[in-house]
Amino acid sequence: MDILLDIKDATLVLQNNVILENIDLRIKQGDFVYIIGKVGTGKTTLLKSIYGTIPIKKGQIFFDHKNVGLIKQKEMYLHRRKIGMIFQEFHLLEDRSVFQNLEFVLKATGWTDKKTIENHINTTLEWCNIESLRNKFPNELSGGEKNIASISRAIINDPKLILADEPTQNLDPETATSQLELLNRINQTGTTIIMSTHNHSLINKYPKTTYKCKDKKFTLL
Numbered sequence: 001m002d003i004l005l006d007i008k009d010a011t012l013v014l015q016n017n018v019i020l021e022n023i024d025l026r027i028k029q030g031d032f033v034y035i036i037g038k039v040g041t042g043k044t045t046l047l048k049s050i051y052g053t054i055p056i057k058k059g060q061i062f063f064d065h066k067n068v069g070l071i072k073q074k075e076m077y078l079h080r081r082k083i084g085m086i087f088q089e090f091h092l093l094e095d096r097s098v099f100q101n102l103e104f105v106l107k108a109t110g111w112t113d114k115k116t117i118e119n120h121i122n123t124t125l126e127w128c129n130i131e132s133l134r135n136k137f138p139n140e141l142s143g144g145e146k147n148i149a150s151i152s153r154a155i156i157n158d159p160k161l162i163l164a165d166e167p168t169q170n171l172d173p174e175t176a177t178s179q180l181e182l183l184n185r186i187n188q189t190g191t192t193i194i195m196s197t198h199n200h201s202l203i204n205k206y207p208k209t210t211y212k213c214k215d216k217k218f219t220l221l
């Protein structure tokens with residue numbers, strides 16, 4: 001299988017503090033891996049560096065054979081179009097319904113035909129089993145519903161990679177399990193997934209290759 005993500009001796013720094021150093025990681029297309037580690041050990045920082053919102057101080061991150069650190073700002077949208085990011089804070093637009101949130105992403109990434117956009121959104125909502133949330137606004141959604149809405153937004157452009165930052169955080173065990181099952185279904189269609197989590201019971205239930213952030217080091221568990 002093709003290598004989708006290749007991190008070579010990368011060091012990540014925020015405000016002159018080294019967060020993680022000498023990270024080496026290779027991920028193949030179709031893999032599903034976990035990243036664990038205590039609060040503040042750098043999981044989010046690493047995901048954001050792959051996404052291209054936090055610069056790489058030393059070393060390189062190659063995604064889909066492109067060096068992320070060398071992508072020009074005006075071309076960054078092409079990189080991000082290939083990645084679905086599920087943020088801890090969801091980042092749903094509050095003044096738009098779930099449908100409109102998805103529509104916003106599609107329009108921003110070059111989709112123009114109204115009917116095609118509508119069909120695509122409907123198929124995605126159906127796939128995630130959230131047709132009933134179509135016209136709801138974020139403030140009308142529970143935490144778990146916001147979570148699935150943000151998963152549906154992450155997959156709307158059929159990304160090669162999903163970066164899921166603690167997607168089961170604050171969910172009851174049953175909802176957390178169904179969320180992970182949804183991510184597993186997405187993974188089975190060939191999408192690569194990197195998920196940061198604190199949820200050890202889910203890791204035990206659905207074991208996968210796991211990496212750990214600790215003391216600025218990134219290691220295979």
Ligand SMILES: Nc1ncnc2c1ncn2[C@@H]1O[C@H](COP(=O)(O)OP(=O)(O)OP(=O)(O)O)[C@@H](O)[C@H]1O
Pocket residue numbers: 014015019037038039040041042043044045046213
């Ligand atoms: N914008 C920022 N500027 C400076 N330091 C930051 C910034 N964001 C995060 N940090 C620091 O970087 C470190 C790593 O944070 P990060 O959010 O990557 O950790 P995390 O492992 O994802 O934690 P959590 O499990 O709480 O989500 C922390 O010490 C945090 O205080």
